[in-house]
Amino acid sequence: xxxxxxxxxxxxxxxxxxxxxxxxxxxxxxxxxxxxxxxxxxxxxxxxxxxxxxxxxxxxxxxxxxxxxxxxxxxxxxxxxxxxxxxxxxxxxxxxxxxxxxxxxxxxxxxxxxxxxxxxxxxxxxxxxxxxxxxxxxxxxxxxxxxxxxxxxxxxxxxxxxxxxxxxxxxxxxxxxxxxxxxxxxxxxxxxxxxxxxxxxxxxxxxxxxxxxxxxxxxxxxxxxxxxxxxxxxxxxxxxxxxxxxxxxxxxxxxxxxxxxxxxxxxxxxxxxxxxxxxxxxxxxxxxxxxxxxx
Amino acid sequence: xxxxxxxxxxxxxxxxxxxxxxxxxxxxxxxxxxxxxxxxxxxxxxxxxxxxxxxxxxxxxxxxxxxxxxxxxxxxxxxxxxxxxxxxxxxxxxxxxxxxxxxxxxxxxxxxxxxxxxxxxxxxxxxxxxxxxxxxxxxxxxxxxxxxxxxxxxxxxxxxxxxxxxxxxxxxxxxxxxxxxxxxxxxxxxxxxxxxxxxxxxxxxxxxxxxxxxxxxxxxxxxxxxxxxxxxxxxxxxxxxxxxxxxxxxxxxxxxxxxxxxxxxxxxxxxxxxxxxxxxxxxxxxxxxxxxxxxxxxxxxxxxxxx
Amino acid sequence: xxxxxxxxxxxxxxxxxxxxxxxxxxxxxxxxxxxxxxxxxxxxxxxxxxxxxxxxxxxxxxxxxxxxxxxxxxxxxxxxxxxxxxxxxxxxxxxxxxxxxxxxxxxxxxxxxxxxxxxxxxxxxxxxxxxxxxxxxxxxxxxxxxxxxxxxxxxxxxxxxxxxxxxxxxxxxxxxxxxxxxxxxxxxxxxxxxxxxxxxxxxxxxxxxxxxxxxxxxxxxxxxxxxxxxxxxxxxxxxxxxxxxxxxxxxxxxxxxxxxxxxxxxxxxxxxxxxxxxxxxxxxxxxxxxxxxxxxxxxxxxxxxxxxxxxxxxxxxxxxxxxxxxxxxxxxxx
Numbered sequence: 001x002x003x004x005x006x007x008x009x010x011x012x013x014x015x016x017x018x019x020x021x022x023x024x025x026x027x028x029x030x031x032x033x034x035x036x037x038x039x040x041x042x043x044x045x046x047x048x049x050x051x052x053x054x055x056x057x058x059x060x061x062x063x064x065x066x067x068x069x070x071x072x073x074x075x076x077x078x079x080x081x082x083x084x085x086x087x088x089x090x091x092x093x094x095x096x097x098x099x100x101x102x103x104x105x106x107x108x109x110x111x112x113x114x115x116x117x118x119x120x121x122x123x124x125x126x127x128x129x130x131x132x133x134x135x136x137x138x139x140x141x142x143x144x145x146x147x148x149x150x151x152x153x154x155x156x157x158x159x160x161x162x163x164x165x166x167x168x169x170x171x172x173x174x175x176x177x178x179x180x181x182x183x184x185x186x187x188x189x190x191x192x193x194x195x196x197x198x199x200x201x202x203x204x205x206x207x208x209x210x211x212x213x214x215x216x217x218x219x220x221x222x223x224x225x226x227x228x229x230x231x232x233x234x235x236x237x238x239x240x241x242x243x244x245x246x247x248x249x250x251x252x253x254x255x256x257x258x259x260x261x262x263x264x265x266x267x268x269x270x271x272x273x274x275x276x277x278x279x280x281x282x283x284x285x286x287x288x289x290x291x292x293x294x295x
Numbered sequence: 296x297x298x299x300x301x302x303x304x305x306x307x308x309x310x311x312x313x314x315x316x317x318x319x320x321x322x323x324x325x326x327x328x329x330x331x332x333x334x335x336x337x338x339x340x341x342x343x344x345x346x347x348x349x350x351x352x353x354x355x356x357x358x359x360x361x362x363x364x365x366x367x368x369x370x371x372x373x374x375x376x377x378x379x380x381x382x383x384x385x386x387x388x389x390x391x392x393x394x395x396x397x398x399x400x401x402x403x404x405x406x407x408x409x410x411x412x413x414x415x416x417x418x419x420x421x422x423x424x425x426x427x428x429x430x431x432x433x434x435x436x437x438x439x440x441x442x443x444x445x446x447x448x449x450x451x452x453x454x455x456x457x458x459x460x461x462x463x464x465x466x467x468x469x470x471x472x473x474x475x476x477x478x479x480x481x482x483x484x485x486x487x488x489x490x491x492x493x494x495x496x497x498x499x500x501x502x503x504x505x506x507x508x509x510x511x512x513x514x515x516x517x518x519x520x521x522x523x524x525x526x527x528x529x530x531x532x533x534x535x536x537x538x539x540x541x542x543x544x545x546x547x548x549x550x551x552x553x554x555x556x557x558x559x560x561x562x563x564x565x566x567x568x569x570x571x572x573x574x575x576x577x578x579x580x581x582x583x584x585x586x587x588x589x590x591x592x593x594x595x596x597x598x599x600x601x602x
Numbered sequence: 603x604x605x606x607x608x609x610x611x612x613x614x615x616x617x618x619x620x621x622x623x624x625x626x627x628x629x630x631x632x633x634x635x636x637x638x639x640x641x642x643x644x645x646x647x648x649x650x651x652x653x654x655x656x657x658x659x660x661x662x663x664x665x666x667x668x669x670x671x672x673x674x675x676x677x678x679x680x681x682x683x684x685x686x687x688x689x690x691x692x693x694x695x696x697x698x699x700x701x702x703x704x705x706x707x708x709x710x711x712x713x714x715x716x717x718x719x720x721x722x723x724x725x726x727x728x729x730x731x732x733x734x735x736x737x738x739x740x741x742x743x744x745x746x747x748x749x750x751x752x753x754x755x756x757x758x759x760x761x762x763x764x765x766x767x768x769x770x771x772x773x774x775x776x777x778x779x780x781x782x783x784x785x786x787x788x789x790x791x792x793x794x795x796x797x798x799x800x801x802x803x804x805x806x807x808x809x810x811x812x813x814x815x816x817x818x819x820x821x822x823x824x825x826x827x828x829x830x831x832x833x834x835x836x837x838x839x840x841x842x843x844x845x846x847x848x849x850x851x852x853x854x855x856x857x858x859x860x861x862x863x864x865x866x867x868x869x870x871x872x873x874x875x876x877x878x879x880x881x882x883x884x885x886x887x888x889x890x891x892x893x894x895x896x897x898x899x900x901x902x903x904x905x906x907x908x909x910x911x912x913x914x915x916x917x918x919x920x921x922x923x924x925x926x927x928x929x930x931x932x933x934x935x936x
Binding site: 487488489491492493494495496497498499506507510514585586587 | 664693694697702704709710727773
Binding site: 131134135136138139140141142143146147148150151153223227230231234235236237247250254257258261264265267268271272273275276279280283 | 298299300302303306307310311313314315422423425426427428430431434435437438442525526528529530532533536537547548551552556559560563566567570571574
C-alpha cells in the first residue's frame with residue numbers, strides 16, 4: 001500500500017512542476033502581464049518596506065504646514081493636519097494590499113472547500129450549498145459586504161472578515177464546476193479502486209485540477225476587493241481615520257476637494273494602479289493557462 | 296425566484312439581528328434609564344423572540360409589501376423606498392444603456408481589428424476602466440467639470456445635466472467590462488467551425504460577421520447585462536452619496552450612519568429584490584432568444600401539460 | 603500529366619502550404635500535384651496531419667489566414683488559376699462552383715439559425731432570385747438528402763449527427779457545384795450511418811455529375827467511392843494512381859504499411875501490423891525521404907536525397923527509389 005501511495009503521489013507533482021515552468025514561460029512573453037507583475041511586486045515591496053520608503057511617519061502632524069500643495073518636501077502635498085500624503089499612501093498600502101490578498105485567500109479557500117464538497121458529494125449536500133450560494137449571490141456584492149460590515153463594525157479585521165465572506169460564492173462555483181468536470185474521469189475511479197480515502201481523493205486529485213480557473217479568478221478579484229474595501233471606508237465602515245487606508249483618505253479629503261484636490265487625487269491613483277497591475281497580471285495568467293485563447 | 300427572495304430576506308435580517316450595542320439607546324438621547332430603553336424596545340416590538348420578529352417582518356413584506364418603520368424617524372420605510380427608487384433606477388438604466396451602446400461596438404471593433412491599433416487602444420482604455428474605483432472617478436469628474444470648468448453641477452437633481460456626471464462615473468467600469476466581454480466572446484465565435492462553413496459558402500466577411508458571428512457572440516453577453524445591472528445598482532450607493540442624489544443608495548448610507556437597522560435591512564433587501572427581478576427578466580429574454588434554451592423550456596412545458 | 607488534357611477539370615501543381623505559429627514554421631503541404639477529371643472522384647488518403655485538409659482548404663482558399671499561408675503552386679480549375687484571382691471573384695466560386703463538406707457535423711452548422719435558412723442562404727447568395735424561391739429550393743434540397751421538408755424550420759440541435767451531416771451535404775450541393783470537396787464526411791459518424799451517408803453522397807454526385815475529392819484516412823471508404831487516389835504522407839504525395847492500380851498493386855512502403863494495418867475478413871491474423879513509429883513533426887521534417895525513420899527498407903540514399911515521384915506503371919506513380927516491377931508486382935529491391 002505504501003508503494004502504491006508513493007507512485008500515486010509522485011506523478012501529479014512532476015506534472016505540476018513542468019506545467020508550472022511552461023506557464024511561467026508563456027507568461028513572461030506577455031509584456032503587459034509582466035508589467036502588471038512588476039508593478040504589483042513594487043507595490044508589495046513598498047508595503048513591506050514602508051518605513052524605508054516613506055519620508056515621514058503616517059501620523060506625524062505638522063500643523064504649521066497644513067493643506068500644502070505638492071512641493072519638494074511633500075511630493076504629494078499635506079492634508080488638513082499637515083500629514084504628508086505620500087507617506088500616508090505608502091503606509092496605507094499595507095492595509096489596502098493585505099486586505100485584498102487576505103480576503104481573497106480566505107474567501108477562495110472556504111469557497112473551494114464548499115465547492116469541492118458540493119461537486120463531489122452531489123445530492124442533498126450539493127443542493128444545500130448551491131441554494132446558499134444562490135442567496136448570497138442575489139445580493140449585489142457590495143451590499144452583502146455592507147450588511148455584514150454594519151454588524152461587525154469598522155476596523156481592519158472586521159472588514160477583512162466581511163470581504164472574505166463576499167468572496168466565497170465565486171470560489172465555490174468555479175471549484176464545483178471543475179469538480180463536476182473531473183468527477184467521472186478514470187483516474188478517480190482508479191484511485192477509488194485502490195481504496196484511497198475520499199478526502200485524500202479530493203485533496204490530491206480534484207483540487208489541483210480545479211486550480212487554474214480559480215487562480216485566474218482570484219487574481220482578478222483582488223483588485224475588486226481592494227476597491228470594495230476603499231468603498232467601505234468611504235461610506236464610514238471599513239477602515240476608518242486616522243488609519244491611512246486609501247479609501248478613507250479619499251473620504252477624508254472630500255470636503256476639501258475644491259481647495260486641496262491632491263488629497264483626493266493621489267490615493268485614488270494608487271488604487272487604480274494597484275488594481276490595474278493585478279488585472280493585467282490576471283489577464284496574462286488566464287492567457288498563459290489556456291493558450292487556445294491566446295493570439 | 297420566490298425562495299431566493301425569501302432566503303435573501305431571512306439572511307439579511309438574521310445578519311443584522313446580531314448587531315452589537317443597542318441602537319435604541321442612542322436614539323433616546325443623553326443617558327436614558329434602562330427602563331426607558333426597555334419600554335422603547337417593547338413599543339417597537341424589539342423584545343420579541345427572533346422567529347416572531349422574523350415572521351412579522353417577512354409577512355409584512357410578502358403580503359403587504361410593507362417594510363416597517365424607520366427606527367430613527369418612525370416614518371414608513373416603504374414609501375421612502377418607493378419614492379427614491381425611480382431615481383436610483385433611472386441612473387442604473389441610463390448607465391446600462393450607455394454600457395450597451397458604447398461598450399458593445401467598442402468590443403466589436405476591437406475583435407474585428409484584432410491586435411491592430413484600434414484593438415490595443417480600446418482594450419488599454421478598458422483596462423483602466425475596470426481598475427478605477429467609481430467613487431474616485433466621480434470625484435475626479437467633479438473636480439474637472441465642476442470645480443475647474445464649472446460646466447456641470449456636482450450636486451442634487453433637477454434637469455438632465457444633473458445626471459450626466461453621475462452616470463458617466465457609474466457607467467465607466469461597466470462600459471469597459473462590456474467592451475472586454477464582447478471582444479472575447481466574438482473572438483471565440485470567430486474561430487468556430489460554422490464560420491468556416493459560412494466562408495466556404497462564399498459569404499463576405501461583413502455578412503459573416505453580421506449574420507453568423509455577432510448573433511452567436513452577443514448571446515452570452517446578455518447574461519452579463521443582468522449581472523451588470525446588479526453592479527450598477529450597488530454602485531449607486533456611493534454615487535448617490537457623492538452627488539447628493541436622493542435615491543435608495545443615499546437612504547441606505549444614511550441608515551448606516553444613524554444605525555437605523557430597519558432602514559439598512561429594508562434598503563438592502565429592496566435592492567436585492569430589484570436585482571433578482573432584473574436577472575429573471577434577463578434569463579427569460581435569453582431563453583426567448585436562444586433556440587436551444589427555448590426548446591428545452593418548451594419541452595418541459597409540454598411535458599407538464601401531458602402529465 | 604496522366605489523363606488526357608481536355609478532360610482535366612482540376613489541376614493542382616506543386617502546392618505548398620505553411621503554418622507559422624509561435625515562431626515556428628509548420629510545413630503542412632510540400633509540393634502536392636494531381637489532376638482530376640470531370641465527373642470522377644479522387645481520393646486523398648493519409649494519416650491525421652498529413653496535409654489532406656490543408657490541401658482541400660487551399661483549393662477553396664479558406665485557410666485561416668494568420669497562421670496559414672499558401673506559399674506556392676497553382677490550382678487550375680477549368681482553366682483558371684484560383685490562386686491568382688481576387689478574393690471577390692473567389693467568393694463567387696465558393697459555394698457555387700466548388701463547395702465543401704466538413705468533417706464534424708456537430709459544429710459545422712450555426713446553432714442559432716434555422717436549418718432551412720442556412721441552405722437558402724447559399725442559394726440566395728449565388729442566384730438572383732427572391733427569398734421565397736430560395737426557401738423553396740432549400741426545402742427541396744433537404745428532401746433530396748432524405749430530410750422531411752417541414753423540418754427546415756428546425757434548429758441544428760434538433761437533429762442527430764447523421765442528419766446534421768445530411769444538412770451539410772444539402773448546403774454543399776444546393777447550387778449544383780462542379781467540384782465537391784468532401785473532408786472525411788463520415789469519420790465523425792456512427793458506423794451504421796456512415797454507409798448511408800456515403801451512399802447518398804455517391805448518388806447525388808452521379809445525379810449532379812459533380813467531380814469530387816474525397817479525403818479520408820479510411821481505405822474502405824476510399825475503395826467504395828473513388829476512381830483514382832493519392833496517398834499523402836507528411837505533406838507529399840507518395841503514391842498516385844487509379845484505385846485498381848493502388849489497391850491491387852500497392853508499391854510505396856507506406857501504402858504497404860497502410861494495407862497491412864487493415865483487418866481483413868478473409869484472412870485470419872493474430873495481430874494487426876501497424877506502421878511502427880509516429881508521423882513526423884511537421885515543423886522538423888526528416889531529411890531526404892520524409893518516411894525514412896519508419897521505413898523498414900530505408901537505405902543510405904533515402905536519408906539524404908529528396909525523392910521524386912516516379913512513374914512505375916501506366917498512370918501509377920510512386921515516391922520511392924527502391925521500388926521496381928517484378929513479374930507484374932512491385933517489390934522492393936533486395
